[in-house]
Amino acid sequence: MILYVISVGLSVTMGLMGFINLAHGVFAMAGGFVLSSFMARFGVPFPLALLSAFVLVAAFSVILERLLYSRLYRAGELAQVLFSIGLIFASMAVARLFYGDRAVPVFLPDYLRGQLQLLGRDFPTYRVFVIGFALVIILTLWFTVERTRWGAMVRAAVDHRAMAQSVGINTSLLFMATFALGSGLAGLGGALGADILPVQWAYPFEHLVYFLIVVAVGGLGSLRGPFIAALLIGVADTACKYWIPELGAFLVYAATIAILLWRPMGLFGVRA
Amino acid sequence: MSGYTADTRIRWTESLPWVAALAFFFIFPEYLSLGARVLIFILFALSLDLILGYGGIVTLGHSAFFGLGAYTAGILSAKLGINEPFLQLAAAAGMSALLGLATGAVILRTRALTLLMLTLAITAILLEIANKWSTMTGGADGLSGVQVSPILGLFRFDLYGKTAFLYCLAALFIGWFVIRRIIYSPYGAMLTGIRDNSTRMHAIGAPVYWRLVLIYTVSATMAGIAGALLTQVNQFVGLNVLGLEPSGDILVMLILGGVGRLYGAFVGPVVYIIVQDTLAKQYPEYWYLGIGALLIVVVLFARGGILGLFDQWLSHFKPKSSARASAL
Numbered sequence: 001m002i003l004y005v006i007s008v009g010l011s012v013t014m015g016l017m018g019f020i021n022l023a024h025g026v027f028a029m030a031g032g033f034v035l036s037s038f039m040a041r042f043g044v045p046f047p048l049a050l051l052s053a054f055v056l057v058a059a060f061s062v063i064l065e066r067l068l069y070s071r072l073y074r075a076g077e078l079a080q081v082l083f084s085i086g087l088i089f090a091s092m093a094v095a096r097l098f099y100g101d102r103a104v105p106v107f108l109p110d111y112l113r114g115q116l117q118l119l120g121r122d123f124p125t126y127r128v129f130v131i132g133f134a135l136v137i138i139l140t141l142w143f144t145v146e147r148t149r150w151g152a153m154v155r156a157a158v159d160h161r162a163m164a165q166s167v168g169i170n171t172s173l174l175f176m177a178t179f180a181l182g183s184g185l186a187g188l189g190g191a192l193g194a195d196i197l198p199v200q201w202a203y204p205f206e207h208l209v210y211f212l213i214v215v216a217v218g219g220l221g222s223l224r225g226p227f228i229a230a231l232l233i234g235v236a237d238t239a240c241k242y243w244i245p246e247l248g249a250f251l252v253y254a255a256t257i258a259i260l261l262w263r264p265m266g267l268f269g270v271r272a
Numbered sequence: 273m274s275g276y277t278a279d280t281r282i283r284w285t286e287s288l289p290w291v292a293a294l295a296f297f298f299i300f301p302e303y304l305s306l307g308a309r310v311l312i313f314i315l316f317a318l319s320l321d322l323i324l325g326y327g328g329i330v331t332l333g334h335s336a337f338f339g340l341g342a343y344t345a346g347i348l349s350a351k352l353g354i355n356e357p358f359l360q361l362a363a364a365a366g367m368s369a370l371l372g373l374a375t376g377a378v379i380l381r382t383r384a385l386t387l388l389m390l391t392l393a394i395t396a397i398l399l400e401i402a403n404k405w406s407t408m409t410g411g412a413d414g415l416s417g418v419q420v421s422p423i424l425g426l427f428r429f430d431l432y433g434k435t436a437f438l439y440c441l442a443a444l445f446i447g448w449f450v451i452r453r454i455i456y457s458p459y460g461a462m463l464t465g466i467r468d469n470s471t472r473m474h475a476i477g478a479p480v481y482w483r484l485v486l487i488y489t490v491s492a493t494m495a496g497i498a499g500a501l502l503t504q505v506n507q508f509v510g511l512n513v514l515g516l517e518p519s520g521d522i523l524v525m526l527i528l529g530g531v532g533r534l535y536g537a538f539v540g541p542v543v544y545i546i547v548q549d550t551l552a553k554q555y556p557e558y559w560y561l562g563i564g565a566l567l568i569v570v571v572l573f574a575r576g577g578i579l580g581l582f583d584q585w586l587s588h589f590k591p592k593s594s595a596r597a598s599a600l
Contacts, residue, residue, distance in 0.1 A: 072571070081330060082567055086566070086568040087564060089561070256389065260386050260393075
């Protein structure tokens with residue numbers, strides 16, 4: 001589910017905007033750091049810290065988008081890949097300078113700790129909360145993209161940018177907002193998941209492969225694609241590591257290759 | 273990126289890398305093992321340049337072949353006791369070629385992000401295998417106990433790395449010669465065409481897919497040889513030859529030097545490894561910050577890398593020769 005919240009943001013930037021953004025984990029990491037420092041140093045309550053992770057990361061991404069990303073929308077995929085790798089390296093170094101080598105601590109509020117009784121079984125409250133939260137995000141996002149004017153504008157701009165511009169849509173502003181949304185979601189995902197996927201400086205690089213798999217398998221530009229892919233990958237990975245630990249992550253990669261060969265555009269890819 | 277040129281004569285400037293390498297051998301005898309590593313990565317970068325700069329295949333999984341070559345040589349020696357260096361090289365080349373052919377034939381039907389993901393997944397799978405199959409590969413501890421017999425029965429690998437350096441230099445020279453022949457051949461011209469406009473190449477009847485599979489296999493073979501050289505020189509193989517990280521590193525080296533211009537693959541690794549060796553030990557944080565910032569700058573402002581900047585600088589002085597210089 002964490003994987004989903006993070007990668008749905010990636011699906012927004014990569015799928016809707018067509019930018020190969022390997023540096024997505026950077027925003028997730030930033031979200032985790034914001035949450036941790038706000039709570040640990042300034043005593044901000046958890047929900048407020050989550051919100052600020054979203055807002056701050058989105059604001060930060062707007063700066064990056066204006067300064068750097070917007071120059072590369074029309075560039076080739078190689079330039080985009082290299083640029084985002086460069087961003088990963090730089091941000092990892094900065095994170096390490098500020099936060100050191102160890103993972104930052106996350107203190108959950110009391111009402112999210114402990115166990116929750118559901119259907120006669122015990123679940124960790126926090127995981128239930130995360131799942132519920134992710135569901136809310138999915139529904140909101142789906143509604144926004146499919147049912148609002150803004151969503152229609154984004155889809156129009158992606159399909160045919162010049163046409164969208166000529167009917168009076170400010171695509172540059174629109175892309176900026178979309179990018180901010182995608183990155184903000186990544187920040188939110190990183191913050192939410194900080195308890196489960198520890199946030200430390202190597203974070204963007206370590207989890208990069210998983211984010212990419214989720215988006216590639218799920219299909220670019222679709223919202224339910226990454227959702228289903230994240231579920232599949234998450235379940236398959238856990239099951240695989242539980243039942244046949246000798247194989248490790250092997251099965252996940254093999255499945256990725258198989259799915260991509262079978263459906264090159266991903267399970268729910270839009271563009272053929 | 274340069275295109276096809278009819279003038280295939282070897283220019284005098286092209287001897288500079290070799291002169292520099294020989295000069296290095298005599299001037300810095302205490303840095304020869306570092307020098308050998310640089311030479312190996314130049315060969316690796318050259319092989320990547322072949323598919324990326326000339327074929328236009330964007331890959332994050334080139335380390336798959338490098339690592340396979342490295343492990344093939346290592347396993348042959350440490351587990352099977354075959355220490356003949358040329359036999360190890362040949363086996364590594366063969367294995368990498370097979371993998372290149374097999375995976376290339378499958379994944380080159382896709383494009384863009386899907387292709388990127390597939391290459392990444394393949395090297396990730398190899399990394400998992402190397403990690404888990406510890407009876408054969410040594411797992412996370414790496415594979416030590418690699419031995420290499422004297423080359424041609426005459427030259428032993430010495431402590432100072434003299435033999436290793438010259439051996440790698442010879443291998444690089446052969447690799448460079450082959451690659452140079454390829455890119456200046458009509459086949460090379462066809463590759464450049466595919467890179468620049470594959471639709472049009474389809475339209476004029478070029479077998480785009482098979483050309484790409486072929487170049488992918490050739491490149492894989494070279495990368496495998498580079499990997500085997502690394503094993504022979506270090507007498508050790510570790511997990512760091514596989515996965516995303518070495519793929520990213522080699523990509524960065526090539527980009528820094530300049531992609532698609534043959535000699536970019538020479539400049540990049542030299543700069544990268546020397547700076548890394550001096551800087552990274554003392555300030556690892558700043559090293560990553562620097563390399564990240566440098567990459568962003570190169571992508572935004574200097575697409576041709578270091579050699580591209582050099583070309584621009586040259587063209588200020590000799591406007592007429594700029595066409596020739598960019599053909600380098």
